Amino acid sequence: MLYNLAKRGVKCVLFEKGELTCGATWHAAGLVTRFHGGNNFRLWHDEGVNLFSQWQAEGTPLSFHTPGSIRLIPNQRDYIDEAKYQVSKAKIFSGLFECEQHHMISVDEIKEKHPLVNLEDTGIYGGIFTEGDGHIDPSSVTNAFADRAKGLGGTIEQKTEVVGKLQSFQVSQALQSDRNASWGCALRS
Ligand SMILES: Cc1cc2nc3c(=O)[nH]c(=O)nc-3n(C[C@H](O)[C@H](O)[C@H](O)COP(=O)(O)OP(=O)(O)OC[C@H]3O[C@@H](n4cnc5c(N)ncnc54)[C@H](O)[C@@H]3O)c2cc1C
Numbered sequence: 001m002l003y004n005l006a007k008r009g010v011k012c013v014l015f016e017k018g019e020l021t022c023g024a025t026w027h028a029a030g031l032v033t034r035f036h037g038g039n040n041f042r043l044w045h046d047e048g049v050n051l052f053s054q055w056q057a058e059g060t061p062l063s064f065h066t067p068g069s070i071r072l073i074p075n076q077r078d079y080i081d082e083a084k085y086q087v088s089k090a091k092i093f094s095g096l097f098e099c100e101q102h103h104m105i106s107v108d109e110i111k112e113k114h115p116l117v118n119l120e121d122t123g124i125y126g127g128i129f130t131e132g133d134g135h136i137d138p139s140s141v142t143n144a145f146a147d148r149a150k151g152l153g154g155t156i157e158q159k160t161e162v163v164g165k166l167q168s169f170q171v172s173q174a175l176q177s178d179r180n181a182s183w184g185c186a187l188r189s
Pocket residue numbers: 015016017018019020021022023024025026027028029030031032160161162163
């Protein structure tokens with residue numbers, strides 16, 4: 001958020017009670033995907049993956065690997081219908097927004113792409129393959145966002161806990177104040 005706000009010229013501060021990445025990000029496996037069932041999130045996911053690819057190509061070390069991903073489809077009517085719906089929708093999105101497509105693949109194609117997977121007696125119908133999906137180092141990508149946000153004028157205050165907020169404070173003021181002005185929130189360092 002700090003990066004995207006700073007990019008739009010909004011002067012803002014990120015308060016972190018510990019250190020960057022010490023929350024859920026610390027535990028994340030780092031899987032990233034273009035796939036999402038919802039329309040807006042689908043575009044958002046695509047934007048993220050494209051950004052990671054671009055930054056890595058520009059030389060930012062992100063440990064971003066993109067072998068693609070396979071979503072397994074159980075051999076049940078509802079799951080198969082949903083999978084076909086998502087693949088068709090991805091095709092439309094590809095035409096409209098140049099998003100990466102998803103592809104239905106058979107059990108044999110899954111085995112070909114991932115020889116270690118054992119689908120014997122699993123009742124798997126097939127899979128949805130998404131090119132460009134992969135995994136990234138969550139810590140590296142967080143720091144890449146932080147560095148860029150700071151470069152754009154954003155501020156990061158670590159070891160600073162927000163412990164309350166002022167009732168009458170306006171959000172616009174909070175975003176426009178500087179460090180010495182009232183932030184509209186109570187802090188504990
Ligand atoms: C085991 C596990 C595996 C995961 N695997 C994946 C994955 O493969 N792919 C994926 O996309 N997502 C995955 N996730 C989800 C992903 O980790 C989170 O969606 C993401 O890290 C959330 O980032 P965040 O910055 O919103 O939250 P966080 O990383 O939790 O950051 C919130 C920060 O706020 C700080 N904070 C809290 N309260 C205050 C306060 N009062 N004042 C100041 N600072 C405060 C915390 O210290 C923390 O650092 C996984 C999550 C877990 C737990």
